Structure formats: structure tokens, C-alpha cells
Amino acid sequence: MNVTRGAWVEIGAPLFAQDGTADRAARDQAARQFQQARDQLANLQAAGKPTEIQQAEANLVDSRATVERTKVDLDRAEALIKDSAVTVQTLDQRRADYRSATARVAAMEAALAQIRAPMGRKGEITAQHSAVEAAQAAVEMADWRLSQRCVTSPVAARVADVLARPGETMAAGAPVVSLLPPGNIFVRFFVPEPELSRIHLGDVVTVRCDRCDADIAATISFIAPQPEYTPPVIFSEESRAKLVYLIEARPPPAQAALFNPGQPVTVRPPPEGKS
Missing domain, CATH: 2.40.30 (Elongation Factor Tu (Ef-tu); domain 3)
Structure with a gap:
């Protein structure tokens, strides 16, 4: 209790304070849930690990090298087939190897793009954005409740009466201080x-x-x-x-x-x- 009966108080002067243990705990809980929601959103928006990206890039380089080698083998086989230096079966095998290597390059490019993209789907990221906003609103509400534990005078007035004493438990909405502006x-x-x-x-x-x-x-x-x-x-x-x-x-x-x-x-x- 910061005032006595009959005292004069100015606007913003502290009148009394309530026990804020429960509200401080609720505010800490809301803050941690807000941080958890933000971390989950960052995780959904993040790409793969740097080592995973390096591995995918290396696989793509290897696949492209395989394409170049199979292309050279195919060109050589197509040139030798005219002189009957290679069999038709060998030429077919070179063509199949080249197509397979080309398809593997496309697969490695898609895998690299997937790793570089956000881990979460668009709908999951949108939903997590909403969860972050809800957690932030909960923190703001908890801050407001905690701020209401310290009551200040809304007007310049005389303290007409003090209706509570330190240590008393008051019912919700019960008057504590009566002001007469x-x-x-x-x-x-x-x-x-x-x-x-x-x-x-x-x-x-x-x-x-x-x-x-x-x-x-x-x-x-x-x-x-x-x-x-x-x-x-x-x-x-x-x-x-x-x-x-x-x-x-x-x-x-x-x-x-x-x-x-x-x-x-x-x-x-x-x-x-x-x-």
C-alpha cells in the first residue's frame, strides 16, 4: 500500500501493488511458448544442413561427369558401328547408359533444389505463422495482466478511503482504494x-x-x-x-x-x- 487515507495523489502516482507471482509465471510460460513457435517456424523455413547441400552438389557434379563420359562412349560407338567395329548390342548399351546418366542428372538437380528449399510445405509454414502470432498475443496479454498488478492513480485526487491492508486477500473486483477528485x-x-x-x-x-x-x-x-x-x-x-x-x-x-x-x-x- 503506497497511500494513506486523506492523502493527495497526482496522476500516475502508485496506489497499491498486488502479488504478481502467478502472473509472472504465466508471462514466462507465454514467452517460452512464443519462442518455441518462432523456432519451429524458422525450422520450417530453413533449408537442409550445409553438409547435406554439399553432398547433393557433389552428387550432381558426379552425375554430370557420368553424362559426359557416356556421351563420349555413345559418339564413339556410333562412329565405329559404320565399320562394324562394334556390335549393335554394344551401341544399344551405350545409348541406354547415356539416357540413364542424363536422367540421374535431372534427379540430382531436383534433389539439390529440394534441399535448398524450405523444409516445410507452404501450408505448414502459413499455419506456423498463425501459431507465432497467437503466441505473441498471449505474451502481450500476459504483460498487460502483470502490469495491472501495480495500480496507479488515473486522476489527481484525494484518497477518500483505504479499504484493504497489506497481506489481505481481496475478491476479484473488490475496491481497495477510494479516490475523490x-x-x-x-x-x-x-x-x-x-x-x-x-x-x-x-x-x-x-x-x-x-x-x-x-x-x-x-x-x-x-x-x-x-x-x-x-x-x-x-x-x-x-x-x-x-x-x-x-x-x-x-x-x-x-x-x-x-x-x-x-x-x-x-x-x-x-x-x-x-x-
Whole structure:
């Protein structure tokens, strides 16, 4: 707990902190899952190992050399067949060897391209991209939850009450600190029915309190739509049962801090003919 009842706090001032052990553990877990998803994506996008690529390149060089050799043998056999220096069977064998070597080159080129390409299929990579984005969103959510463990004041206000103490276990949504900013302070008073016609929203009334050096102007912000009987605890110069209307007026925030909740004040209506 960083504040006490009655203290004044500025915007962003720390109010209280909650135990964040569980949220820190959840954030660490989300971060590790995010890193795991990124590593899996990098693995799917990566090509083969350097040694595998070197082996495939070497196999391709060997296959191309075999093609060159079988081509030379085929050309020689085709030249010698004219003089009957080789048999037809030998020529057919040279042709088959050349076709086989050419096909092996195509296979080695395809194998090298496969090793250089990403290991994962396009659909697998797309799905893993989505998994990475989901893991990143989980990390951001965990960071937000952890940041909410340290609560700061959203406005400049006075601490009206402290409802919890260090070490207490609070239910979800239970209030811990009550703030009263000057802009939320208003004067509540009652007027009799004959005077209601003089009161309008936006009218300015003057308010005086015991320690006020001068009258304070307050703007009427609410007029009750229904009458009620005079409350028994109303601060008035006379007590008699009659219908009155509840009125609320808000003083400027700079002067509202002069009032304390529940303090009796004197309210004067605007002069005749003036709003």
C-alpha cells in the first residue's frame, strides 16, 4: 500500500501493488511458448544442413561427369558401328547408359533444389505463422495482466478511503482504494416548489461555507424530476413538511477542494432576471 487515507495523489502516482507471482509465471510460460513457435517456424523455413547441400552438389557434379563420359562412349560407338567395329548390342548399351546418366542428372538437380528449399510445405509454414502470432498475443496479454498488478492513480485526487491492508486477500473486483477528485465534488441542496421555476440547468448559484473567504460560484448540473418531502436531516433554518426538489451544483474543480463531503453549506439562488 503506497497511500494513506486523506492523502493527495497526482496522476500516475502508485496506489497499491498486488502479488504478481502467478502472473509472472504465466508471462514466462507465454514467452517460452512464443519462442518455441518462432523456432519451429524458422525450422520450417530453413533449408537442409550445409553438409547435406554439399553432398547433393557433389552428387550432381558426379552425375554430370557420368553424362559426359557416356556421351563420349555413345559418339564413339556410333562412329565405329559404320565399320562394324562394334556390335549393335554394344551401341544399344551405350545409348541406354547415356539416357540413364542424363536422367540421374535431372534427379540430382531436383534433389539439390529440394534441399535448398524450405523444409516445410507452404501450408505448414502459413499455419506456423498463425501459431507465432497467437503466441505473441498471449505474451502481450500476459504483460498487460502483470502490469495491472501495480495500480496507479488515473486522476489527481484525494484518497477518500483505504479499504484493504497489506497481506489481505481481496475478491476479484473488490475496491481497495477510494479516490475523490475535485471534479466529482458537488453541492446538493433542496428548493421549495414555488422557487423551482427560477432554477434551470446551467444556472450559477453562490455557495458559502464556514471557512470560505468568499462566495463560490457553482453551476447547476441536475434537477430532480420528482418532488419529495423535506428530509429530516436537511440543514435549514426552519423545519416543516413541504415538497422540495433536489438540486445538484458543481463548483469549479480548483475551488471544489475547499469542501469536505457532508459539510453544510449555504446556497443562494441567482438574482432575479439573471441566469
